[in-house]
Amino acid sequence: MPAFRIAPAVADAFPDALIALVTATGLRGREPWPHTAAALEELERRLAEGSWRPADETDPRIEAWHTAYRSFGTNPRRIRPSVDALGRRLAKKGTLPRINPAVDSYNAVSVRHGLPAGAFDLDHVTGDVDIRHADGTESFTPLGEPGTVENPRPGEIVYTDTTDVLTRHWNHRDAHRTRVTEDSTRVAFLLETLCAARDGHLLKAAAEELRGLLAPHADHIAVHYLGPAQPRATV
Secondary structure, three states, rough: OEEEEEEEHHHHHHHOOOEEEEEEEEOOOOOOHHHHHHHHHHHHHHHHOOOOOOOOOOOHHHHHHHHHHHHHHOOOOOOHHHHHHHHHHHHHHHOOOOOOHHHHHHHHHHHHOOEEEEEHHHEEEEEEEEEOOOOOOOOOOEEEOOOEEOOOOOOOOOEEOOOOOOOOOOOOOEEOOOOOOOOOOOEEEEEEEOHHHHHHHHHHHHHHHHHHHHHHHHOOEEEEEEEEEOOEEOO
């Protein structure tokens, strides 16, 4: 099983970062996931009735990511953190996308708690996964664009394995190779905060909520936490 590691330079730059790794094995993505469907519908209903809105860039949770993006040279209003982009889409359209049950689950948890989320199909990850600054030599093929190859700029924070980049701009967009589909059976889900002292309880609640959505449809679920104090976790 791969290890996930935070590079020392990233830990130094973001000393209050905390990442929840929720791993699922024996995942069954082709059966009905009624609790996930209900979670999506609840968020859309609450938005429609005006009792809730997703966090936007005025929220401290999103603002922290905008500040982080600017620190490594990314304009967060042009290339938005994943939770920001998803929340804006929900606020505008009134609905969340339906991709597949596993992806829908982390999308629902992400917008409910205002935390970025993503996932990798572990059967397509090569070696260990590092969260580090890009050096400019890496390649990245965006989700849904298998014929496209990009090169992250030096200094940009990326997730990368031994083959190429898995996520650009820390959490803006995932790679095509490790995308989660209905047939993915071993998946690592990630939930992230840059302000664990303030939002660590939200991260842990989100991880448990995601665990609850996944558990009826998996053989085994585990939760690990990764941060400067514990920069390595083997899943």
